[in-house]
Amino acid sequence: MNPQDLSAITVYQDILTVLKERGYSDMEVTEMFVKLTAQAEMEVVEELMGKLTEDQLKVLDSMPDNVSASEIVQKLDIQGDVVDSIRAEKTAKLIEEIIPSLNE
Amino acid sequence: METNPALEPPAPKPATPTPEYTPQKSPQPLARNFEQRVKQLDIIAQNPSDNQVKLIADKFRADNPDTEDAEGMARNAFENMGVMVKERTEADQAVKQARREALAAPRDQFKSRVEALREAERRRSEINSTLRNFSDDFKDAGIVLEGSQQPLGLMDKVSKKAYETGWQMAAGAQRVGETVKEGAQGLIELGRRGWRALVSSGADRLNQAQEKGSNTFNNVKAKAEAGKSKVGFGLGRLGEAFRGAKEVVGRKISEARDAASVWISQRRGEIATRVGKARESVETRLSELRVSAGARIDSFTRPMREMGEAARKKMDEVGVSLHKFASEQATRIDNLRKEIGERVRGEISMAVAKTKIFLEPAWESVQKDRESIRENKDMMMEKLGIMVEGVSDLASPIIDRILDQGRDARDAALGFTDRHTQGLRVFGRNALTSISESDTWKFMQERWESLRLRSNESRARLNTFLNASLGNMGERFKPLTEAVSARAKRAASLLTGVRIENGYIVHGDGVRVSDEVSEWFMQQGTTAKEFLKRGKEGVSGGLDMLRRYWEIYAVGKWTEAGLSGVDVKRRLKILRAAGAASMGRAAHGAGRVASLGTAAGLEGAAMLGSLAKDKKGKVALTVAALALALAVSPELRDGLQNMLGSVDLSGLGLPDFGIHLGGAGIDAVSPQPGGIDIGSIPAPDISSIGVPDVSGIPSIVPTPTPDILPPGGVSLPDVASAVSNIPSPDTLINSFTPGQPLEAQAREIAGGVNETYYQLLQGGFDQFKDNFLTTAQTIVNNASNYSPEQVSIAQDQLNAAARLDQDPTLIQGTQAWYDTIMKAAHFWRP
Numbered sequence: 001m002n003p004q005d006l007s008a009i010t011v012y013q014d015i016l017t018v019l020k021e022r023g024y025s026d027m028e029v030t031e032m033f034v035k036l037t038a039q040a041e042m043e044v045v046e047e048l049m050g051k052l053t054e055d056q057l058k059v060l061d062s063m064p065d066n067v068s069a070s071e072i073v074q075k076l077d078i079q080g081d082v083v084d085s086i087r088a089e090k091t092a093k094l095i096e097e098i099i100p101s102l103n104e
Numbered sequence: 105m106e107t108n109p110a111l112e113p114p115a116p117k118p119a120t121p122t123p124e125y126t127p128q129k130s131p132q133p134l135a136r137n138f139e140q141r142v143k144q145l146d147i148i149a150q151n152p153s154d155n156q157v158k159l160i161a162d163k164f165r166a167d168n169p170d171t172e173d174a175e176g177m178a179r180n181a182f183e184n185m186g187v188m189v190k191e192r193t194e195a196d197q198a199v200k201q202a203r204r205e206a207l208a209a210p211r212d213q214f215k216s217r218v219e220a221l222r223e224a225e226r227r228r229s230e231i232n233s234t235l236r237n238f239s240d241d242f243k244d245a246g247i248v249l250e251g252s253q254q255p256l257g258l259m260d261k262v263s264k265k266a267y268e269t270g271w272q273m274a275a276g277a278q279r280v281g282e283t284v285k286e287g288a289q290g291l292i293e294l295g296r297r298g299w300r301a302l303v304s305s306g307a308d309r310l311n312q313a314q315e316k317g318s319n320t321f322n323n324v325k326a327k328a329e330a331g332k333s334k335v336g337f338g339l340g341r342l343g344e345a346f347r348g349a350k351e352v353v354g355r356k357i358s359e360a361r362d363a364a365s366v367w368i369s370q371r372r373g374e375i376a377t378r379v380g381k382a383r384e385s386v387e388t389r390l391s392e393l394r395v396s397a398g399a400r401i402d403s404f405t406r407p408m409r410e411m412g413e414a415a416r417k418k419m420d421e422v423g424v425s426l427h428k429f430a431s432e433q434a435t436r437i438d439n440l441r442k443e444i445g446e447r448v449r450g451e452i453s454m455a456v457a458k459t460k461i462f463l464e465p466a467w468e469s470v471q472k473d474r475e476s477i478r479e480n481k482d483m484m485m486e487k488l489g490i491m492v493e494g495v496s497d498l499a500s501p502i503i504d505r506i507l508d509q510g511r512d513a514r515d516a517a518l519g520f521t522d523r524h525t526q527g528l529r530v531f532g533r534n535a536l537t538s539i540s541e542s543d544t545w546k547f548m549q550e551r552w553e554s555l556r557l558r559s560n561e562s563r564a565r566l567n568t569f570l571n572a573s574l575g576n577m578g579e580r581f582k583p584l585t586e587a588v589s590a591r592a593k594r595a596a597s598l599l600t601g602v603r604i605e606n607g608y609i610v611h612g613d614g615v616r617v618s619d620e621v622s623e624w625f626m627q628q629g630t631t632a633k634e635f636l637k638r639g640k641e642g643v644s645g646g647l648d649m650l651r652r653y654w655e656i657y658a659v660g661k662w663t664e665a666g667l668s669g670v671d672v673k674r675r676l677k678i679l680r681a682a683g684a685a686s687m688g689r690a691a692h693g694a695g696r697v698a699s700l701g702t703a704a705g706l707e708g709a710a711m712l713g714s715l716a717k718d719k720k721g722k723v724a725l726t727v728a729a730l731a732l733a734l735a736v737s738p739e740l741r742d743g744l745q746n747m748l749g750s751v752d753l754s755g756l757g758l759p760d761f762g763i764h765l766g767g768a769g770i771d772a773v774s775p776q777p778g779g780i781d782i783g784s785i786p787a788p789d790i791s792s793i794g795v796p797d798v799s800g801i802p803s804i805v806p807t808p809t810p811d812i813l814p815p816g817g818v819s820l821p822d823v824a825s826a827v828s829n830i831p832s833p834d835t836l837i838n839s840f841t842p843g844q845p846l847e848a849q850a851r852e853i854a855g856g857v858n859e860t861y862y863q864l865l866q867g868g869f870d871q872f873k874d875n876f877l878t879t880a881q882t883i884v885n886n887a888s889n890y891s892p893e894q895v896s897i898a899q900d901q902l903n904a905a906a907r908l909d910q911d912p913t914l915i916q917g918t919q920a921w922y923d924t925i926m927k928a929a930h931f932w933r934p
Contacts (some may be wrong), residue, residue, distance in 0.1 A: 038654040042661065045678045052678075060674055069684035072677050080685040087682075 043090040044083065052076070131248040134239070138232075141239050142189055144249050149186035152179070156247055163245040185242070188235050195228040655679065840868050842875060843934035847926065865925055866916050869908075875932045877905055883931060897930060904928035 052060065056076050063072065072078070135141045148156060160178035164171045171177065202221040206214070658679060662672045839853050840846070846868050854861035869876065883890050883898035890898075904927035908914060914921040 035657070038657045041654055041679060041682070042658050042675075044682050045658070045675050048678050048682060049675060057674070060677055061670065063677065065673065067677070069677075069680040072681035073685050076681065078681050078685045083682045083685045 040087065040090045044087050047086045047090070048078065048083070131250050132254060133248050134243045138236060138239070141243070142192065142235060145185055145239055145242060146189045147253055148247065148249065149182045149189070151253070152182045153250055153253075156250070157182070159245045159247055160242070163241070181238075185238060188231065188238065192228070192231045192235055195224070195231045199224045199228050840864075840871070841934075842872055843932060846872075846929040846932075862916055862922075865922075865929070869925055869929045872932060873905070875934070876901065876929055879931045879933045880905075900927050901930045 059075055060072070063075065132144075134144055157175055157178045160181055161174035164174040164177050199221070202217070202224040206217040206221045655676065659672060659676065662675055667675070840849050846865065850861050850864035850868055851857065854864055880898040880901040883894060884902065887895045904924045907924055908928055911924075914924055
């Protein structure tokens with residue numbers, strides 16, 4: 001966790017607060033929260049998928065469906081800081097796109 | 105001897121006009137009382153006598169011996185006096201008018217009206233002071249109110265009447281007297297004639313004449329006497345009437361005095377009662393307001409404070425900066441309360457000031473008029489009545505106003521939560537003037553402004569909002585979708601989609617993914633728990649739910665985008681791995697959070713401000729951050745729980761992941777049925793499988809109606825009894841009892857509808873395929889021994905078996921495959 005992550009906590013809280021102040025209900029805010037975060041996470045997945053080599057794909061496919069997440073991380077050598085930076089980038093873009101909507 | 109004296113008729117008396125009654129009033133010195141003196145001077149100024157003019161002229165000359173036309177100046181002085189008295193009356197009226205306006209002034213004009221009142225009062229006192237100097241000069245000059253200038257009193261009027269009546273009577277008496285004189289004259293004439301007759305006619309005629317004359321005289325005399333007595337009687341009656349009138353008038357005056365004093369004391373009581381009541385009512389109301397405003401402020405701030413306190417506790421680990429943020433929120437609330445407290449106090453003092461303004465002049469007036477009440481009771485009675493009416497009339501609207509303002513203040517104190525938007529609006533209107541400059545007020549205004557937007561509008565804006573953000577995301581997905589569509593076609597022989605089944609995510613091939621999802625959840629939950637050691641247990645539950653939602657949502661979107669089963673599987677694995685990778689780091693780094701936060705010196709409000717200003721500001725959002733967001737946002741957590749609860753309400757049920765976490769915090773996952781507006785709660789759309797329409801990903805997806813296997817008519821297997829470790833289907837196929845229904849056996853052996861169940865269906869059919877085919881064929885061949893329905897089913901069975909061999913699109917686990925195999929495995933004999 002880095003200072004940016006920490007700031008994200010605050011920013012996220014504030015975005016939610018702003019949304020509420022704009023008249024959105026708790027339920028609606030929650031909906032946006034999960035959809036936007038899911039969206040960000042899906043984009044992270046696409047980015048990671050694009051980075052996988054053919055060999056890594058084979059490894060991935062060969063793993064049983066009930067493989068543990070940590071095993072995937074280990075076998076594909078997925079770096080946490082890489083994931084974090086991708087997520088940071090995606091989230092930043094997403095938030096950038098949210099801001100104009102917030103300011104409308 | 106004179107025998108024929110000439111008779112001279114009495115000369116006619118000219119009619120004497122009734123003289124004017126002028127009461128002999130002694131000159132009256134100018135009054136010491138200023139008001140009285142002004143009245144006297146006003147009368148004199150209207151028609152000053154020569155003597156009065158001379159007195160003033162003398163004074164002018166005394167002041168300056170060279171004065172020319174001192175008389176003309178004196179007349180001017182009297183004229184000016186009249187003008188000044190008039191101006192004074194006007195100034196007085198202006199004060200009254202200003203007072204009325206001040207009393208009726210709305211709050212925003214109140215101050216200026218009071219200033220106007222003071223100005224009017226100043227003007228009046230200025231004129232009064234000038235007038236006083238002038239009137240002193242007049243008094244010094246020796247001016248007195250001359251008798252003719254004094255108004256006629258009641259007794260004057262009665263005296264005048266009596267004077268006139270007496271005069272007329274006296275005139276009558278004079279006329280009677282003259283008649284008597286005429287009679288005597290006639291008598292003399294007769295006597296003279298009688299004497300001549302005596303001379304000529306004898307003594308009888310004389311005697312006769314004498315007697316007649318004597319009679320006539322007597323008559324006339326009697327007449328005169330009678331007339332005299334009549335006048336006397338008239339005068340007596342007049343006196344009597346006069347005395348009676350005097351008595352009656354005196355009595356009337358006494359009665360009037362008594363009535364007046366009773367009436368006045370009654371009215372005084374009424375005024376006091378009225379004012380007392382008003383004051384009491386105002387005080388009661390204000391103290392109520394104080395109490396209720398305090399209580400309501402408290403009820404507002406307490407939860408806020410508690411929230412702040414709770415947040416602060418959680419924030420302790422995160423860093424001083426967030427702590428500072430929470431403290432600032434608390435300070436804001438404190439400031440807010442202070443502002444409102446001052447506002448309420450302001451309202452109270454304004455109410456008191458207004459009460460004073462309308463009461464003081466009234467009582468001053470009562471005091472001032474007390475003297476003259478004795479003298480002018482009639483007038484004062486009326487005056488007091490008017491005053492009482494005036495006070496009552498004035499008091500009611502003022503009291504109402506005070507109460508209104510009190511209400512405003514109270515509303516202001518109550519109405520600034522989002523549940524009291526209306527109250528906040530009232531506050532915004534009323535409190536604007538005095539605290540509009542304060543930051544707190546601006547903050548409140550902004551809040552109010554945003555709260556003004558109603559929730560029914562927000563739904564439309566929500567769609568716009570999500571379309572704006574997610575629509576673009578969809579665009580970003582387009583190339584991806586195009587790229588995968590070719591692969592998707594190739595992979596179409598494998599899968600047709602992913603479903604939710606009884607709360608589990610099931611791949612198209614029927615394999616349930618719950619175990620690894622559970623494991624993944626466990627990781628996230630454990631990490632979150634680790635991360636927020638002192639946080640509420642609900643955090644991990646909320647995080648768990650969030651993950652679940654993500655997976656359902658993502659799988660739905662991927663399927664919708666036309667991704668093949670393999671692609672979906674891969675992405676699901678990567679989605680979990682990405683979370684695990686981040687969360688592992690987050691967990692390890694949790695201990696450093698506080699120090700990092702302190703070093704970063706972050707502050708929530710500042711961050712939001714800079715974010716709003718700099719749209720390019722890069723902001724990172726980690727899973728750990730989300731976890732914390734959930735931790736400090738109970739309503740978010742509740743909302744998520746409700747949202748997933750609605751999924752449960754649709755009959756899907758949710759797996760209990762708590763067992764994997766040893767119950768740590770995951771108990772909170774259990775959905776809350778009931779009371780949830782499903783229609784307004786989105787849930788992932790995992791039912792639509794087919795050609796993707798990426799351009800318009802629906803922002804609000806409907807509550808899912810998942811494609812549930814097995815199809816209708818077949819009872820649902822008991823999912824709860826599912827076990828994760830079961831032997832290979834190959835070994836289990838030997839457990840089948842030939843001839844018994846295949847589906848029921850497969851379900852029993854597999855322990856429910858799961859991957860094994862589907863494998864057993866396929867494997868069992870393959871194992872006993874010959875039995876199925878020969879049995880069906882036998883029925884068809886011996887159709888006469890069976891019912892037409894049975895024959896038809898057997899024929900379908902043969903067709904279905906052939907299709908299973910030939911049709912490559914029948915993928916295990918799909919609906920079509922299931923339908924076909926159920927037909928193919930119908931009749932069989934051991």
